[in-house]
Amino acid sequence: MTTAWTRASGGSVRLLVMVMAAASVIAACSASQPGAEPVAPAVVGACDATAVAAETLPSVVTISASDATAGSTGSGEVIRDDGHILTNNHVIALAANGGSMDVVFSDGTSAPAVLVGRDPQTDLAVIKVDAGRQLPVIAMAASSTVQIGQPVVAIGAPLGLTGTITSGIVSALSRTVQVPGDNGESAVLLSALQTDTAINPGNSGGALVDCSGSLIGVPSANAIVTNAAGQSSVGSSGVAFAIPVDLARAVSDQLIDTGVVNHSYLGLEVVDITPSATADPAQQGGVYVSAVTPGGPAELAGLVVGDVITAVDNTPVDADQLALLTLTKKPGETAAVTYVRAGERAHANITFGTPPAG
Numbered sequence: 001m002t003t004a005w006t007r008a009s010g011g012s013v014r015l016l017v018m019v020m021a022a023a024s025v026i027a028a029c030s031a032s033q034p035g036a037e038p039v040a041p042a043v044v045g046a047c048d049a050t051a052v053a054a055e056t057l058p059s060v061v062t063i064s065a066s067d068a069t070a071g072s073t074g075s076g077e078v079i080r081d082d083g084h085i086l087t088n089n090h091v092i093a094l095a096a097n098g099g100s101m102d103v104v105f106s107d108g109t110s111a112p113a114v115l116v117g118r119d120p121q122t123d124l125a126v127i128k129v130d131a132g133r134q135l136p137v138i139a140m141a142a143s144s145t146v147q148i149g150q151p152v153v154a155i156g157a158p159l160g161l162t163g164t165i166t167s168g169i170v171s172a173l174s175r176t177v178q179v180p181g182d183n184g185e186s187a188v189l190l191s192a193l194q195t196d197t198a199i200n201p202g203n204s205g206g207a208l209v210d211c212s213g214s215l216i217g218v219p220s221a222n223a224i225v226t227n228a229a230g231q232s233s234v235g236s237s238g239v240a241f242a243i244p245v246d247l248a249r250a251v252s253d254q255l256i257d258t259g260v261v262n263h264s265y266l267g268l269e270v271v272d273i274t275p276s277a278t279a280d281p282a283q284q285g286g287v288y289v290s291a292v293t294p295g296g297p298a299e300l301a302g303l304v305v306g307d308v309i310t311a312v313d314n315t316p317v318d319a320d321q322l323a324l325l326t327l328t329k330k331p332g333e334t335a336a337v338t339y340v341r342a343g344e345r346a347h348a349n350i351t352f353g354t355p356p357a358g
Contacts, residue, residue, distance in 0.1 A: 047151045047167060052153045052155075052209060052212075056153075057163055057165075059078045059135075060076070061104060062157040062162040063085070063103055065099060065100070065101045066094055067095060067099035070094060073157060074090075074091030075091070075157045075204060077205075077218075078137050079126075079252055081134040082128075083129040084116065085103065085113070085128065086125075088124065090180070090187075090204065096115060101115070103127070103129050104162055115127055116128050116256060116259060117255035119255065120185070121188070121263065122188075122247060123179060138207060139214040140249060143216070143244045143247075146193065150211075152169060153165060154168070154197040156204075156205070156207065158200035159200055159201060166197050166198040168195050168238075170216075174192075174318075174320060174321070175189070190320050193241065194239065194240070195241075195242060196238045199219050204220055205218060205219070206218070216245050219241075247327060262331055263327055263355065264355070266297050266326060266352065267295075267353060268291060268303060269289070270290060271319065272285075272287055272288075273285060273308065285316070285318070286316070287309050287318060287322060289304070290305065291305060300350075310345075311337075312335050314336070331353055333351070334350065334352070
């Protein structure tokens with residue numbers, strides 16, 4: 001089981017974040033298989049888990065990935081009826097370079113899978129099976145409909161237990177969580193949903209859904225607390241994180257279309273500010289531009305060091321949300337930026353660029 005240190009948003013508390021693919025060494029005898037305006041209906045006490053299970057279970061699968069020496073088990077959901085399945089990169093990473101993958105459906109049937117594409121930076125991947133039939137596709141909600149406190153259901157294969165249902169609520173929005181990535185590097189879960197739903201190793205890549213059974217997030221990491229001796233318990237801590245559905249949709253669409261994800265770039269560095277940190281009482285927070293890359297998209301749009309970006313496409317932003325845009329916007333797409341310079345509000349159109357090589 002892989003672990004990494006991260007910080008909790010808004011404070012100095014450090015959490016041990018567990019990436020939730022259930023991993024095991026393959027032995028000779030046996031193997032054991034991780035700011036928008038809400039428009040959702042009023043929050044209710046709990047989802048009808050029975051109804052959600054009936055609606056969603058046929059679209060959620062268990063994924064086994066292995067190389068020559070080890071294996072891992074995670075979860076995924078069917079996003080195209082021709083067999084495209086969304087999951088976490090870390091669920092299938094063992095099989096990415098010549099290993100094997102198998103998918104088990106809710107009816108107990110199975111099929112081998114091939115890799116369509118993966119994006120270690122966002123910890124997302126798409127695989128594909130040839131099931132010989134049209135597969136039931138999970139419905140997708142919009143991230144703007146998700147509210148703190150709304151009831152949710154998680155579906156996946158914790159500890160390899162296929163088709164497990166747990167329930168809880170959305171505890172918080174817009175968390176930033178650093179998790180282990182490929183080759184010793186890190187992946188960052190931006191604008192992640194936090195939930196108290198029981199999430200365990202093997203839930204990774206599965207489905208966090210609303211009460212209608214529509215996907216709102218992809219469970220990806222679980223925080224565990226260590227004691228004074230540095231010991232930690234394995235299992236759900238009540239603090240888990242899911243990649244928001246809008247990001248998962250954008251990345252998976254690119255992976256299916258081209259096999260790769262072309263992240264964009266703005267050519268600037270920013271620092272979060274708060275209304276209390278500015279002398280302008282009318283200033284509603286935003287991000288302070290601390291550096292601008294010569295010849296980059298920000299400079300070409302007219303932005304300079306000292307500007308305060310308050311909104312993009314009329315939506316208030318912080319540093320994490322600005323970074324999220326570089327993951328969801330393609331190079332060549334544009335956005336309207338609202339900023340403040342010397343106390344004067346101004347507007348500019350910025351065209352997202354391709355990150356420079358290296």
